[in-house]
Amino acid sequence: MRNGTIQHLETLNPELTIISVEDKRFKGYGRVIVHPYMDRLLERAAPLIPSELPENKYIASVPELEALPGKELYNLVFGDTDIQVGYVAGPNMTLNGLEYHKSPEVIIALTDQMLLLGKWEDIDDNWHYDANRVLGLYVKAGECIELYPRVLHFSPCRLSDQGFKTLIVLPRGTNTPLSEETLAKRISGTESQCLFMKNKWLLAHPERLPLIQKGAYPGIRGKNILVQYK
Template identity: 45%
Template sequence: MELLEALNACNDVKIYSVEDEEFSSFGRIIKGYDFEELETYMNLTSQIPEDGNVYVASVEEMESGPVAEQIAASFYGGMPIQIGYCNGRNTTYNGFEYHKGSEINIAITDFMLVLGHNYDICHNTYDVSQATVFFVPKGTAIEMYQTTLHLSPLRVTDEGFKDIVILPRGTNTPLSQVEKQAKQQTGDEEAILLLQRNKWVIAHPGREPLMKQGAHGGVTGENKELFYPKE
């Protein structure tokens, strides 16, 4: 892969491919589903913002086709799902999130992901040096296990990235008042990381947008920026 080689030449951390064995503890490549209709929607309808990222948790048009039914019935074992997307221009680590249930990402463009394991969080602190960077080639569908720390993709071109995101329904939506109260009353230390429904977040303290949302600033170390080759 020429681009992967170029990315490694641009950065001082090793960048693996999701096709490498190193990805096996974080997730797997998914085969056997036809995602063409979702990819067509993304290419024709979704836009990459001029600055930052945009995340849409649920898109009705993407959830109405046969592949959505197949994913819900087979991959998620009959559980309801949501299909949305994350497009943007991110280049820094910023923090990590995890869910109780796997996440599917489908790369509409090439991008990178910074991944870790949630069992390496110790007393709500995570050392960013434990994270691993992976390149996801365009057209690849991956499962990220529920133990996998992740956040937004990182771009590998000036144009930015496009990524389809499939999750259990309700994930990444606001907590109700009852749920907020329940979070505050529990003695479980993990509760401090719960930011939205089925969304536990540990942020780098220097990532102001996440901190303003109420994320716990427990990521230690440098909030690294990853670079990509310029044409």
């Protein structure tokens, strides 16, 4: 039997294919991880993250979140390398862009949310990606997933009026500013033009002017997908 929430979301978003984390199609993008301390995370992490924000907020590293249990799990995912635990939260409902890292990423949903995913292999030779290829992933509160390296993703989309809250685990330093030397070496027409932050390559939607004004490469073609939930 199909998930009733997914059926509802598909009715509201008929142009978007939506799956759950249990769907076999997700295996091409990532995997489900059983977090041994999920109940404790839901109880202790959510109060550390602001609620009902007027716009998205991303903090790459939060010491209080890094002190919560789970390090042994993250060590297995990231091969015992130094990691950071932060959060993203807010009212987002649109695609706006797609980023990728050359490392795994662990995503822990503290609220129900939708991730918009794509495959790096579908970026064309001109470094453009067609938004029609995007897949919607419904992630329930309390679910923990690993996204594989180079999987295209960006901010979660909310599925309630209260917005979304998500923990993000990445190698330390990811999503922090590039050096001026590295910025100067980016070359148009190559992957380097997409390098936006450390370990973060970004294709922005041309309609997302705040990203374009910050130097993001406008690589998304097609509709800036809007996720409806009611």
